[in-house]
Structure formats: C-alpha cells, structure tokens
Amino acid sequence: MAEISLKVDSAYPTDQGYGRVRLDPRSMELLGVAPGDIVHITGERTTAAKVWRSTTTDWNQEKVRIDKYTRANAGVSPGDRVTVSNIENEVPAVFVELTPPPEIPEQFLDGNNFDAAGVINFPISLGDILPIKTHLMGNPVIEFKVTALEPENACIISPKTEFEINDIAEFEGAKRITYEDIGGLKAELARVREMIELPIRHPELFETIGVEPPKGVLLYGPPGTGKTLIAKAVASESGANFYPIAGPEIISKYYGESEQKLREIFEEAEAKAPSV
Structure with missing residues (x-):
C-alpha cells in the first residue's frame, strides 16, 4: 500500500x-x-x-x-x-444504514424526494457524514450518519447497495460553518486563525516556548459584515464549542441577574472547553 x-x-x-x-x-x-x-x-x-x-x-x-x-x-x-x-481493492457496499438528524422533514421519507442516483459511486466509510441531495425546498442537502455498513471494509456505494434509514434520530447532523461558507475576508480570516485556531488546536506550542496565547479577539464592523460568521467558522474548524451571547438576552431589570446569566454561560463554556 x-x-x-x-x-x-x-x-x-x-x-x-x-x-x-x-x-x-x-x-x-x-x-x-x-x-x-x-x-x-x-x-x-x-x-x-x-x-x-x-x-x-x-x-x-x-x-x-x-x-x-x-x-x-x-x-x-x-x-x-x-x-x-x-486502496488496492475497492469493495462496494451491500447494505448501508443511515441515521438522520432529528430535524429531518417527514417528506424526506417519500422516495420521490430521495436522490438515489446522487450517491451512486459515492465514497463511504463507517461513521461518515453522508450528504444526500433532496428535492425539498429549503433542504437541498440533508446530512446523514453512516451507522452500519456491510461489509465493513466497503468504500463505495454501488447501484445494488441497499439503504435503510434508522428511525432513532440520535445524530445531530454536522451543522458546521466552515471557511468555505465565508465569501472574501481572507486577510481577516488569516489573522483570526493565527490568534485563535492555533492556540486551540496546538496549545503545546505555546507551552513549549513559554508564551501566553491570546484569550480574546475584538471584531468590529457594521452589522451583516460577517463577524459572527467568522467566529462560528473558527470555532467549528478548531473543534471548539460555540456560545453566542446577545446583549438583549442577558440584560435584566433586576440587580445582579445579568451578571449571574453571564457567569452561568462562562462556567458552561469552561466546563466544555475549548470554547469560543
């Protein structure tokens, strides 16, 4: 090999x-x-x-x-x-079990909405996320998880592959915002990745040289320019949990309640570190 x-x-x-x-x-x-x-x-x-x-x-x-x-x-x-x-021997899949995300539309179970031709000759492995194109408005692609595969060393879907959709929706879907979802902003992305993604993915580098990594980055600009999208993409690509905090959601008329809400969010983020 x-x-x-x-x-x-x-x-x-x-x-x-x-x-x-x-x-x-x-x-x-x-x-x-x-x-x-x-x-x-x-x-x-x-x-x-x-x-x-x-x-x-x-x-x-x-x-x-x-x-x-x-x-x-x-x-x-x-x-x-x-x-x-x-791969020296490309083994076609005989049977594939797919687990859907919980928000899957019921109409998807209608065979007319399943683009079977779109997954023929598609590469596959056990545990993969499999994007399947649909004919449903608003849901052009639904992400399934491959929870069973026969034989287990299969690597490609053939026209004879049988599918079964698991009715237990344990899979949450990929829900990943990636760098491809951001148009432009290459310079801004490069700077944010250097300051945030590198310390999250490779903290040992900073420990070795004895340098304290950045703890936060301030993004500023008019509404709708991609600030939150950048933060979501960096968190997703870094494998970190993302916690958005909107001002109106935490402001309270009662003394100390806003601070308590912020503390709870940061405590949860710390418990599930790394977090953005």
Whole structure:
C-alpha cells in the first residue's frame, strides 16, 4: 500500500458535497492512482474519497484539497496534515444504514424526494457524514450518519447497495460553518486563525516556548459584515464549542441577574472547553 503525507487545503466551490479530493499528477503517480479511484484520507480518523486532478496552480505544492464533509469525516481542518493512501481493492457496499438528524422533514421519507442516483459511486466509510441531495425546498442537502455498513471494509456505494434509514434520530447532523461558507475576508480570516485556531488546536506550542496565547479577539464592523460568521467558522474548524451571547438576552431589570446569566454561560463554556 502506497501512502503520502499532504497538507490540507479548502476544496474548490464546485467540489462541495461530492466526496472528492484534488491531487496533483505527482501525488497520483506516487500513490499509483488515477482520477476516479478511491483513496483513504487519515487524520484523527480514516475516511474514503474519490480522486480528481487539481488545477495547474496547485501542482507540486504537496497539498490536497478536501471539502468540508470529508474534512469532518477525517477530523481535520485546513492547514493540518493527512495521510493519503491508495486502496488496492475497492469493495462496494451491500447494505448501508443511515441515521438522520432529528430535524429531518417527514417528506424526506417519500422516495420521490430521495436522490438515489446522487450517491451512486459515492465514497463511504463507517461513521461518515453522508450528504444526500433532496428535492425539498429549503433542504437541498440533508446530512446523514453512516451507522452500519456491510461489509465493513466497503468504500463505495454501488447501484445494488441497499439503504435503510434508522428511525432513532440520535445524530445531530454536522451543522458546521466552515471557511468555505465565508465569501472574501481572507486577510481577516488569516489573522483570526493565527490568534485563535492555533492556540486551540496546538496549545503545546505555546507551552513549549513559554508564551501566553491570546484569550480574546475584538471584531468590529457594521452589522451583516460577517463577524459572527467568522467566529462560528473558527470555532467549528478548531473543534471548539460555540456560545453566542446577545446583549438583549442577558440584560435584566433586576440587580445582579445579568451578571449571574453571564457567569452561568462562562462556567458552561469552561466546563466544555475549548470554547469560543
């Protein structure tokens, strides 16, 4: 089995939700794969993805472009390193059990709203988040979790794969705000990531050099410019819990009650650290 270590970068906008990874020709040659082959992506966990060729601007940079769903399945964020390995024997799935998020519309159970053709030849691993396109207004994509897979080493959905939807909605869905959801603001994102994401994901670096990491960042600007969206994206990509605090929600006419509400929020955030 051939494997290489590559740096993770964000996916092209057209690749979101298709289970694709973009590799340059040299990486594909080292792995012995071609466009359309399935590879394993290993970060905190291992998932499967389909190889596509990257654009010439990404060649010879030792990086792999991965969409937000595959990154979530591998437990990585942009800037992390992953191990990409070839799969010598691509085993098709015979049976897949999917667990829906609790807010799934009941209409989805109608077969006319399930785009089965959209998941044929889709790469799959046990425990993955599987984005399934629907024909429902307001719910173009619903994220399921793969809770059972036969055989367990299967890596691709075939036209003969049987599906079963688990009626126990224990899965909360991905609900991830990622950097791809933010248009522009590249300079602002880079600065915030350096100050917040790095200390959260790699606190040992600051402990080693004896430097106190930043505890907070002030974002200012007119309403609707993306301040809260940046905070949500950084928390999501860093694996931190996010606690939004709106002024009107904590203000009280009674003395000391506002302070008590703030204390409770910060105590919960501290108990579930890391938190933003």
